[in-house]
Amino acid sequence: MKKILLIEDDTALRENTAELLELSDYNVITAANGRLGIEQAFKEIPDIVVCDIMMPEIDGYGVLEALASNEKTTHIPFIFLTAKTEHKEIRKGMDMGADDYLTKPFDEGDLISAIESRLAKSAILSMRTNGASINLDVVEDEDTPRNLNQLKNYFCDEGTIANYKKGDTIYRAGDHSNNIFLLLKGVVKTHTMDDNVKELITGLYKADDFLGFTSFEDNLPYAESATAVEDVELVSLSKTYLKDILIKSKDVTLELMNLLSDNLTDIKQQLVRMAYSSVRKKTASTIIQFAEIMNKNTSAPLRISRNDLAATAGIATESLIRTLSEFKKNGIIEIEGRDIHIVDLERLKFIE
Known part of the structure; x- marks a missing residue:
């Protein structure tokens, strides 16, 4: 039986959610604030953490940071469960390494689905870490995307959706690049500053475009900022999950390489046009x-x-x-x- 640590300061919500999870055959440990949650996490080493953000003593961000910095708990999937829906809060949590983000009031099915999905992905990554590569291929054979369209569907199924108003910042140069984005609606510009502090737009992205690629091996910061040119809806996915897909699916890897190559060609053409x-x-x-x-x-x-x-x-x-x-x-x-x-x-x- 999988062990879930539920950290929530609202007593009624904590008890009701714990009962729901127990009825779904999970072993549930609860904590009423962030400090107690951290203590329980280090003591029990749960399989997954579901955590509120706004809590006394230590908030959800503090809990995530504490668990991520300890080698015993850094691998544990982490889901935020909160009433905060502003994109800045969502981006902050995902940039810190959260695996998912559900808002209150939440649908019971969505919570169970999110937990099951993150536990399954965690198990697959654990098998890879332990060298179980033969069984891993069998486990993911049916679910692994085989082309870019399936990859985009995977983003929508497994990623976190966020909405931005025109002019909102999606990420800034220097932010940690833990996620890749798929644009669902609207237009996004990427931009940087030259030596004279003059803005230079380096790319324009529309619906169905990927955004935010950096190194898969190193957690390099973004070299440019991304801003909504008009109202935007996008979905983000952890680079860890995408890297796992690329390792398993050569077809997706090749298609993505071709896509990025085309993007690079467009950028070169833009630079030539700007220069001459x-x-x-x-x-x-x-x-x-x-x-x-x-x-x-x-x-x-x-x-x-x-x-x-x-x-x-x-x-x-x-x-x-x-x-x-x-x-x-x-x-x-x-x-x-x-x-x-x-x-x-x-x-x-x-x-x-």
């Missing part, structure tokens, strides 16, 4: 790029800040505004407030 193209060419190409990503066609009005357009094109905002005025005067685009409407796409494409 005229201001007019940079502006035209950037308008088309944003229009295709944000609207999926070039006939709909494009609402994007002039600063973002300039940062992507690699030119000064003042130069961009002057060029937009020129395009409008020549009948290539129309401008109404912040909206840009492409009138003559062919002329825009062939601007030099």
